Amino acid sequence: MLKHRGFSAWVMSNGKALPEYLVAVDEEAHRVSCWIPGKEGQTFTVYWQDHGGKVDSCAFIALDGLVVPGRFLFGDGVASRGGIRASHLTERPFTFQKVPNDTMDSPTRRAGKDAGMITLKIKRIRRLDARPANPIQVIPSVLGKRKVGDLCIGFGEEIRAESQHPSTWEVLPYEEDVTIPGASKPSTYVSFVFRYRSPEFLEAQGIAVGEEIPKPRPATRATRQAVRRVASLPPHIHQESASSAERPAKRPRLSSSTQAFPTGVRRPSAENRRIASWAATASEPTITSLGESQFFLPVTKPYFGAPLTNITLDADSSVTSESPDLSGSSQGFQ
Incomplete structure (x- = not known):
């Protein structure tokens, strides 16, 4: 549909706009x-419409240069013309046709x-005032000078x-x-020109171009949209998600117990702690007689004090990261 200056026009065929x-x-x-x-x-x-201009108008249709009377519009509405008057009761419809082979090419026909x-x-x-209707036109066989087959x-x-x-x-x-002051003939307010050709000609000349098919969207874009939708959950769902995402409670650290050892204990060196921890990973010993399930802590230099006392692991006690002072003195390790 062509539009300009408050009017529009289009051509229809077989119930559809071309x-x-x-x-x-x-x-x-x-x-x-x-x-x-x-x-x-x-x-x-041929159809045309006045989009509420509120001014009377008349239209004329030129077909290959042959002027055919149109219709009046009174400031609004739609009008059409699909044929030329052949008599007071009949008309001949507008058609597309090929120039026949028997057409004589006369030099007098422009x-x-x-x-x-x-x-x-x-x-x-x-x-203004009414006047008699236009006389019936003489319809030519071929409009203008055309080539055979056009x-x-x-x-x-x-x-x-x-x-x-x-x-x-x-x-x-x-x-x-x-x-022009004093002009008696109305000037053309707007005109619409439809240049017609065969579909094959329009396609060959690159004039009739089909609509491009939209390309599918990349998959990554859809993935990003899905992430945004998840992030836009209602507040109560956010709260549930936040509570479920909390870190699990930490396991309580093993507390040092000194009840299995005498008071006044002294922390052994790092080397001794590793030895004691390694011994604790073994299976729980079974005490059968004196001297079994015993171990001795290494010393860094000769000891000239009281003899070392053996430490026996009680079945009900647990080995911790602390060991007792074997001599009961604050100078058991240096």
């Missing part, structure tokens, strides 16, 4: 143009700059149509559109 390609707007000439596909034997209808074009011209007017506009067989109204209106230009 696609429009390479739409161009000429602001100075108030003209909008495009390309449309036409198929041989296909009928078409080619016409409007060949291959459907042009709709809309003029804003002031209606696509052109023709007219189908006569069909029944609404009876022609016996009168129409005299018109004058709308005051705001007068460019």
Whole structure:
């Protein structure tokens, strides 16, 4: 659908609007143009709409240069024209056709700059008194000078149509559109040009380009969206997640017990602690007689005091990181 200056226009065929390609707007000439596909034997209808301009208008349709009367609009609404008047009760529909082989190429018939074009011209007017209706036009067989086999506009067989109204209106230009003082003919307020060609021609020239199929989104983007949705959980779910993510309670450290040893104990050296810890990893000893399940702590130099006392592991006691002072003195280890 072409739109400009409060009006729009389009061409329909078989109940569908024909696609429009390479739409161009000429602001100075108030003209909008495009390309449309036409198929041989296909009928078409030209539509236009006034989008509430509140000014009377009339339209004319030029088919390959042949002007066909249009319709009046009274400041709003939609109008259409799909055929040329053949009699007071019939008309011949607009069609696309090929120039027949028996067409004589007469030098007197001008080619016409409007060949291959459907042009709709809309003029804003002031209606005056009524006058008699336009006379019935003589319809030519071929519009303009065309080559044999070219696509052109023709007219189908006569069909029944609404009876022609016996009168129409005299018109004058709308005051705001007068460019030449004293002009009696309305100027064109806006025009729409549909250049028609066969679909094969439009495709070959690169004019009819199909719509691009959108590419699928990368999988990584969907993954990131999923992460955001998880992060947007309701507050109460956040609280549950936070509570479940808390660190587990630490295992209580083994406390040193000195009840199995006499008071006034002294911490052994690091080397002795490792030996005592290693001995504790063995299976629990079974005390059967004196001297079994015994071990001696190493000394770093000769000891000249009282003889070392053997330490026997009691079955109910646990080995800790501390060992007693074997001599009961604060100078057992240096």
